[in-house]
Amino acid sequence: MRLTPVPGEKGAAMVDALIHEIDLLNKNRWNLFKEIQKPKIGWLSIYTPEEILDAAGLLPYHITGEDRPNPQKASTYMHSNLCPYVLSSLEEVLDGVHDFAEGIIFVNACDARRRMYDVLKHFDRSRFFYILDFSKVVTINSKKYYRQQLQTFIQALEKSFHFRFSVDALHESIQSWNETRHLLCELYEYRRTGNAGMTCSQALKIVKASMSGLREAFNNKMSRLLDEIKIKSALKNPENKYRLLLCGSYFDHLDIVETIESYGAEIICENISIGLKYFEGEIDTTGDPLDALADYYLEKASCARMIDFEKRCKKILHLVEHYQIQSVFFFSLKFCDNNLLDFPLLKERLNEKGIPVFFIEAERSIENIEQIKTRIIAFLESQMGYSDANV
Amino acid sequence: MITAGIDIGSATTKAVIVNQELKMLGFSVMPTGANNRETAETVFSAALDRSTLERERIQTLYTTGYGRENIPFADKHITEITCHAMGIHALFPDAKTIIDIGGQDTKGIEIDPQGKVINFVMNDKCAAGTGRFLDVMARALGMNVDDLARLSAESTKVIKISSMCTVFAESEVVSLVAKGALASDIVKGIHEAVAERSTIMLKRLKVKRPIAMSGGVAQNKGLVQSLESKLEAPIDIPEHPQIIGAFGAAVLAQMAKRA
Numbered sequence: 001m002r003l004t005p006v007p008g009e010k011g012a013a014m015v016d017a018l019i020h021e022i023d024l025l026n027k028n029r030w031n032l033f034k035e036i037q038k039p040k041i042g043w044l045s046i047y048t049p050e051e052i053l054d055a056a057g058l059l060p061y062h063i064t065g066e067d068r069p070n071p072q073k074a075s076t077y078m079h080s081n082l083c084p085y086v087l088s089s090l091e092e093v094l095d096g097v098h099d100f101a102e103g104i105i106f107v108n109a110c111d112a113r114r115r116m117y118d119v120l121k122h123f124d125r126s127r128f129f130y131i132l133d134f135s136k137v138v139t140i141n142s143k144k145y146y147r148q149q150l151q152t153f154i155q156a157l158e159k160s161f162h163f164r165f166s167v168d169a170l171h172e173s174i175q176s177w178n179e180t181r182h183l184l185c186e187l188y189e190y191r192r193t194g195n196a197g198m199t200c201s202q203a204l205k206i207v208k209a210s211m212s213g214l215r216e217a218f219n220n221k222m223s224r225l226l227d228e229i230k231i232k233s234a235l236k237n238p239e240n241k242y243r244l245l246l247c248g249s250y251f252d253h254l255d256i257v258e259t260i261e262s263y264g265a266e267i268i269c270e271n272i273s274i275g276l277k278y279f280e281g282e283i284d285t286t287g288d289p290l291d292a293l294a295d296y297y298l299e300k301a302s303c304a305r306m307i308d309f310e311k312r313c314k315k316i317l318h319l320v321e322h323y324q325i326q327s328v329f330f331f332s333l334k335f336c337d338n339n340l341l342d343f344p345l346l347k348e349r350l351n352e353k354g355i356p357v358f359f360i361e362a363e364r365s366i367e368n369i370e371q372i373k374t375r376i377i378a379f380l381e382s383q384m385g386y387s388d389a390n391v
Numbered sequence: 392m393i394t395a396g397i398d399i400g401s402a403t404t405k406a407v408i409v410n411q412e413l414k415m416l417g418f419s420v421m422p423t424g425a426n427n428r429e430t431a432e433t434v435f436s437a438a439l440d441r442s443t444l445e446r447e448r449i450q451t452l453y454t455t456g457y458g459r460e461n462i463p464f465a466d467k468h469i470t471e472i473t474c475h476a477m478g479i480h481a482l483f484p485d486a487k488t489i490i491d492i493g494g495q496d497t498k499g500i501e502i503d504p505q506g507k508v509i510n511f512v513m514n515d516k517c518a519a520g521t522g523r524f525l526d527v528m529a530r531a532l533g534m535n536v537d538d539l540a541r542l543s544a545e546s547t548k549v550i551k552i553s554s555m556c557t558v559f560a561e562s563e564v565v566s567l568v569a570k571g572a573l574a575s576d577i578v579k580g581i582h583e584a585v586a587e588r589s590t591i592m593l594k595r596l597k598v599k600r601p602i603a604m605s606g607g608v609a610q611n612k613g614l615v616q617s618l619e620s621k622l623e624a625p626i627d628i629p630e631h632p633q634i635i636g637a638f639g640a641a642v643l644a645q646m647a648k649r650a
Contacts, residue, residue: 378473
């Protein structure tokens with residue numbers, strides 16, 4: 001299989017080949033990490049200020065838990081009725097998947113992550129486990145507090161990894177992360193207009209690759225992908241499919257996406273942590289970088305753990321309009337209290353605007369996929385009709 | 392024009408043959424077993440025999456139910472939610488809410504005046520409150536599931552079954568038997584428990600009258616009475632509630648031909 005497409009190769013094949021290359025950054029990351037002589041450090045929340053870790057000379061990467069979708073040992077340390085994503089992540093750590101890493105950074109984003117930090121801090125004193133406190137409200141004082149948290153975090157990193165913090169290095173890291181954000185925003189804009197020529201499954205793979213820790217390689221490959229999409233979009237008419245917005249908790253259930261796509265509908269935008277929530281907005285590069293980080297991470301409208309529902313709801317209503325969404329698909333992992341509390345409020349607001357909402361609550365590893373498929377298709381039949389549901 | 396519908400459910404497979412007046416010409420029901428393709432073929436042949444029609448007379452065949460995608464001779468497959476909605480609508484055109492209790496799931500469906508699904512709810516945690524739940528309870532009492540309705544009618548007091556988990560409820564029933572409780576009162580308690588669970592789920596919908604019920608469990612009059620009491624409304628039951636999904640599939644095939 002050729003993994004590096006040559007310039008001049010036409011159309012969809014070139015785009016698909018580049019997406020495949022980007023996907024391999026995530027799939028092969030354990031091997032690719034071996035070639036990079038930097039201490040590696042994992043993270044679990046999109047509120048992790050990766051820019052600081054990069055500026056400290058570390059390689060920050062997202063822990064996905066996808067190597068252990070059915071955790072067993074994790075239940076010895078934490079209740080089994082906690083977030084399945086966190087349990088899978090803990091299982092990976094217990095099974096040694098992350099033994100190469102110097103540690104893991106947590107953010108006080110939810111109880112499950114907090115408990116995982118407690119467990120690792122208690123049972124493994126040899127590595128760097130750190131939890132950043134993070135306010136649930138956005139005020140001048142909460143930003144000041146978070147800035148102090150960042151300073152303390154930097155001091156802890158300096159002590160453990162023997163580096164001297166430099167504002168210039170942080171500026172450089174912020175620019176690199178902002179570049180990723182711009183590239184992904186541009187991609188989603190092409191998806192909005194139907195010109196990206198890619199499925200939701202492919203978009204999820206791309207965003208996962210952006211979190212894999214191989215930032216420079218990702219930014220280079222994404223630039224090439226966007227160049228190809230620009231050429232391709234000028235040559236084709238956008239497809240006209242039934243448009244869905246995906247919202248809710250951590251989601252990487254490709255079998256659900258395939259079920260939706262098999263019926264002729266398309267998830268146009270994913271307002272989830274491996275989607276828009278990760279890369280939305282940008283960090284200001286003109287002033288004090290710690291102030292800018294505090295502004296960026298606290299002002300994100302994204303996560304259901306933040307108190308300001310109105311801000312989050314307004315953003316989703318904007319996405320519905322901007323992406324010309326016909327239905328919203330809200331997914332929640334089991335026991336994700338933050339998202340489960342958000343759902344009824346959001347559903348009411350969307351229904352008031354005449355937007356149908358479809359809800360699925362499931363485990364990380366879906367064993368009862370047939371029942372879920374029935375529910376998804378029944379919803380699509382009710383919205384799209386069944387005349388095209390051919391065998 | 393003759394059409395057919397086959398509903399490959401978790402417990403039983405049903406086939407129905409329908410003419411253009413939406414009259415059932417023949418139907419058949421049998422346990423799904425391990426090979427749903429073979430069962431679908433057999434149940435379809437049996438329905439054809441009862442309708443005294445040759446297979447060539449069937450112009451369109453739709454499948455529904457959990458095994459719907461496994462049937463190679465189908466023209467189309469449609470979910471059981473849409474099929475039950477259309478099946479009930481064809482028999483009770485005024486129905487607005489449908490309760491369907493099948494082998495392993497319970498559904499509440501809200502439909503519009505054309506029989507189109509507006510909203511639906513479905514059990515997504517476990518099989519408690521479904522046909523399987525009743526099978527397990529009947530086994531714990533050492534009787535056939537078909538005896539439950541008759542026994543329930545003989546009850547003089549309701550014994551509350553507080554566990555909603557099938558496994559715990561079975562233990563509870565065994566304990567009640569050991570204590571010497573009357574089987575009829577235990578059965579009534581089981582029906583009340585299923586009705587309670589179904590009603591709680593249904594209330595996530597806007598339950599509007601008239602209400603109709605489909606699925607094999609609707610044959611249990613004792614359970615239907617408990618449901619009517621909880622919902623404070625009468626429930627319309629078709630003559631053959633178990634085959635409504637297959638009937639709806641055949642009706643949808645008729646409608647597609649007319650379009």
